[in-house]
Amino acid sequence: MAGITDSAFREICRRYGADVVYSEMASVSALFFKPEKTLELVKFNASERPYVVQLFGKDPQHFAKATRILSRPLPCTQGRAGEGLRIDGLDINFGCPAKKVFGHGSGCALMPQKELAREIISAVCDNTDLPVSIKIRAGLRDMTALEFIENTKDLPYSAVMVHGRTYEGGFSGQVDFRIVEEIKKIIPDKIVLANGGINSAADGVRALHDYPTLDGLGIARGAWGQPWIFNSIKNTHLNDGACFVSTGEAYDFSHIKNIMLEHAKLIYADKGDTGKFEMRKHLAWYVKGFPGASELRRKLVMAESLEEIETILCA
Numbered sequence: 001m002a003g004i005t006d007s008a009f010r011e012i013c014r015r016y017g018a019d020v021v022y023s024e025m026a027s028v029s030a031l032f033f034k035p036e037k038t039l040e041l042v043k044f045n046a047s048e049r050p051y052v053v054q055l056f057g058k059d060p061q062h063f064a065k066a067t068r069i070l071s072r073p074l075p076c077t078q079g080r081a082g083e084g085l086r087i088d089g090l091d092i093n094f095g096c097p098a099k100k101v102f103g104h105g106s107g108c109a110l111m112p113q114k115e116l117a118r119e120i121i122s123a124v125c126d127n128t129d130l131p132v133s134i135k136i137r138a139g140l141r142d143m144t145a146l147e148f149i150e151n152t153k154d155l156p157y158s159a160v161m162v163h164g165r166t167y168e169g170g171f172s173g174q175v176d177f178r179i180v181e182e183i184k185k186i187i188p189d190k191i192v193l194a195n196g197g198i199n200s201a202a203d204g205v206r207a208l209h210d211y212p213t214l215d216g217l218g219i220a221r222g223a224w225g226q227p228w229i230f231n232s233i234k235n236t237h238l239n240d241g242a243c244f245v246s247t248g249e250a251y252d253f254s255h256i257k258n259i260m261l262e263h264a265k266l267i268y269a270d271k272g273d274t275g276k277f278e279m280r281k282h283l284a285w286y287v288k289g290f291p292g293a294s295e296l297r298r299k300l301v302m303a304e305s306l307e308e309i310e311t312i313l314c315a
């Protein structure tokens with residue numbers, strides 16, 4: 001997620017059960033013309049792996065060069081082990097509806113462009129030995145995800161993540177995972193993941209139960225303020241298809257405060273003092289539902305240092 005999934009948040013998600021984490025989307029044109037700033041955006045450390053960098057853009061030549069750059073060892077996040085590591089995969093964004101991306105003909109705007117979409121996937125696959133995946137939406141206007149997959153199924157990408165909302169559905173429309181199962185029938189040898197609307201362990205377990213051919217789930221906003229959602233899904237089971245039974249840890253307030261501090265330490269280690277701006281939104285998400293949440297939130301978002309955050313949380 002752009003603006004959210006920095007190195008610290010990815011690491012926290014991995015520690016609490018995510019199997020694979022993704023970078024914020026990186027512009028292939030920025031990598032083509034002036035790679036330094038974008039390389040800074042996608043830097044990572046060993047404990048995040050498996051780590052996939054997501055690319056967006058519309059020019060196949062830019063995708064080819066960006067792919068070659070990212071297939072080499074990359075700089076690591078400051079202060080932590082892993083200098084010169086390679087990423088574990090590349091993902092291509094065919095799903096973003098944001099004006100800044102869609103308006104330039106990238107992201108979801110590429111879904112109906114049958115030839116160009118194929119050229120872009122080929123440009124990435126032909127220029128790397130890393131696994132390549134794609135992210136698409138359930139559809140855009142009269143181009144459905146099924147048609148998109150029919151059009152690209154012979155290309156050597158290994159996985160697809162389907163956001164089960166159409167372009168028109170934005171970020172709050174109806175999520176359709178039946179289409180994801182239909183996609184799996186077309187490409188049984190590729191990994192097919194479903195994304196959209198998984199905000200709790202129950203949502204995740206229910207989706208995996210109701211759509212048994214899914215290979216996995218992609219979780220975005222459901223990890224905000226609860227990065228343990230990944231573990232919670234793995235530790236929750238459906239009894240007779242009816243009630244949810246959890247065999248894992250309970251994340252009570254004291255446990256959550258420890259995770260907040262763990263997360264804050266990672267952000268400050270990477271970003272120094274500017275980490276406070278990043279941390280504020282996460283702190284506000286974490287305290288939702290806490291007793292005295294609004295007072296705690298008010299204090300936390302005014303904290304100027306890691307020490308202040310620690311003092312507030314330990315009070």
Ligand SMILES: Cc1cc2nc3c(=O)[nH]c(=O)nc-3n(C[C@H](O)[C@H](O)[C@H](O)COP(=O)(O)O)c2cc1C
Pocket residue numbers: 001002003004023024025054093095096135163171195196197198218219220221222
């Ligand atoms: C703030 C924000 C940033 C996002 N950035 C990206 C991105 O960089 N790449 C991407 O594929 N999807 C991005 N998405 C979309 C999510 O990955 C996901 O497809 C969407 O939010 C639906 O999943 P959810 O219901 O679990 O949130 C973003 C979503 C949000 C809310």
